[in-house]
Amino acid sequence: FRQMHRDWHAWNPGELESLNAAIAAGQPFEVDPGLAQLLAQGRDLSCRSEGLFDPAVGGMVEAWGFHADTPPEGDPPSDAVVAKLLAGHPKMTDLTIEGTTVRSSNPAVQLDLGAYAKGAALDLAEADLTAAGITDAVLNAGGGVQVLGDHGARPWRVAIRDPFDWGVVAAVSLRPGEALHTSGNYERYFDKGGIRFSHIIDPRTARPMRGVVSVSVLSDSGALSDAAATALCVAGEEDWPRIAAQMGVSAVLRITDDGSIFATPEMRTRLEAVQGGFPAPITVVDLPRDVAIPRCPEG
Secondary structure, rough: HHHHHHOOOOOOHHHHHHHHHHHHHHHHHEHHHHHHHHHHHHHHHHHHHOOOOOOOOOHHHHHOOOOOOOOOOOOOOHHHHHHHHHHHOOOHHHEEEEEEEEOOOOOOEEHHHHHHHHHHHHHHHOOOOOOOOOOOOEEEEEOOOEEEEEOOOOOOEEEEEEOOOOOOOEEEEEEOOOEEEEEEOOOOOOOOEEEEOOOOOEOOEEEEOOEEEEEEEEEHHHHHHOOOOHHHOOOOOOOHHHHHHHOOOEEEEEEOOOOOOEEEEHHHHHHEEEOOOOOOEEEOOOOOOOOOOOOOOOO
């Protein structure tokens, strides 16, 4: 985990920072096989989300002050800065990955893997534990939990945090091999003029997401759950069911800034009330069937 944190860090010296410098200079860069695989996975997930999850927008994240170990201070970026970032139109599909050689057709690409790195790291840890003969384990990266096997005679049971206080929205009993990841605006943010600005940036606007406080996604892949939670924070009220279906996730819990709770049928059946019940009524939202999966690059 320490090595991944160093190599994948978006603003401290390491392999990713060196790759970003090469991209800005228009040069190819040789990366570790693990990072090449992670970038290819991120590019595919970005394509499936129609760019709502896009690790190429690190420049936008930096402009809002979230490339630091402390909360941002000062004013949001000006409209001119936002317009310049949008004009660069960075996206993961600008990347070409040939073996371990990575290059970008767009020098505006600045990679920030924070939107799915925790899930990907737990996937790798899960594989290592399995290879070592471990059959029962729970892995927690803060905002993401993945499990192997069971907790003795019962399943591993985890809580989904209430984004408005330190309570719990619901519990979920995880099945062997499942991952539950949550993204939201309640951990990394800053307030200015009565507005909360989240670290989750909408690539279409170069501005923080609005209207949603948290999204939780349950699947059998940490990277997928983590990335989809980010994409579905950004997706609007009408589009999020379609984006979820395109990304291949069917168990989603979405909480809006007015406290409304929405869940897909599969997630609703898995939610267990705690502490006297759910904090609000849960509206069940069906996912569309037979969605068209975008054609994603392979090289």
